[in-house]
Amino acid sequence: MSDGAAILAQDLAALAFCWRLERRDGVALGLTSHDRDLTVAGFPYRAAPGLVPSAIARGIGLEADAMDLQGALSSDAIREEDLRAGRWDGAALWLHLTEWTDPGALWLELMRGELGAVEQQGEKFAVELRGPHAALQAPVAPETSPGCRARLGDRACRVDLVRHRRLVVVAAMEEDRAVIGGGGLVAGAYAFGALRWLEGANCGLTQSVIANDADGATLSDLPAFPVAPGTRALLTEGCDRLIATCRDRFSNAANFRGEPYLPGSDLLTRYPGAR
Structure with a gap:
């Protein structure tokens, strides 16, 4: 039995959640639900006992993973003005479970994904975590359009x-x-x-x-x-x-990733002599 499995098999374990967030501007932040700071593999996780996740369901299906995260705005690490400015929108997030008496001995990944838009609810905030399976909700093939579907400079556009x-x-x-x-x-x-x-x-x-x-x-x-x-x-x-x-x-x-010359639905309304 692995060390992690042995810890979970105990009648009594001191468990804590650990969140690692990486913003799109490169800022990385660690938070833990424990009431004291923890360090795992040299990365610090600051105490944020008011930060709690909703129920987490794991399975082998292809349905999209999602989780709601709620917490107080009292932490200096997550400032209210940064939330309003959108600095945390789209940040990458990893959620692990550990035992605070020996941080890192148990390091069970519960979920990973990307933060959706952060919403303020009075003196608290709420955010939805979109898991990797959320990408499966995207269309399998792009729909035709007269305009380009690529973004300027992306891999499809190739403009430098x-x-x-x-x-x-x-x-x-x-x-x-x-x-x-x-x-x-x-x-x-x-x-x-x-x-x-x-x-x-x-x-x-x-x-x-x-x-x-x-x-x-x-x-x-x-x-x-x-x-x-x-x-x-x-x-x-x-x-x-x-x-x-x-x-x-x-x-x-x-x-160009579009079909500018593809006839549209107005072709059905044309008749001989129409201009």
Whole structure:
């Protein structure tokens, strides 16, 4: 019998949950349901006894795994302003069970997956964990569409984004418009693109760009935190997913993932002589 199995077979065991979270910006955090900090394989897990998971079901089926996670916002590790800003959305999470008297001797993985959108409920937060099987809910084959189904720069598109990114300095914020110091932007080139903050209170957060002119970019929403003049950001061009844009701006029509010339349902309404 393995050490883990022997521990679980005991009449009395001191068990604790351990969560490891890795945000998309690279920040890693460990939390435990025990009332004291634990260290497993050199990685610290901070005490967060108010953090509890819902019931967890494991099986061999192909149904999607899910789990609700609830806890208090009192921990300094998970700040309320970071939750509101979306820094924890999409973070990777591993949930293990261990015995706090000998951390790591029992290290049973209960679940792994990705955090959904984090919701605030008064002074607490709640989040759903999507397991690996959630990917099975995606369509087996893509549906036809006149627009491109790829994202600019991904493996299907293959456009090298290095040539379509620009390091900028935000001189000021005019509501949802970021004024770019020095200007020089190509009007419309950054619509449907993104602005990633490289410093300041918003560092690591990415916002969508809905329009731009030579001197600034209009964001889809206001930054989560105030922006100091002179803050640096990375501005990435966007694509409207049209074949003309793919061909003329990016010279990438060979990788266009759409069917722009496929007849639509309006073909059924045509008749001889109709224009």
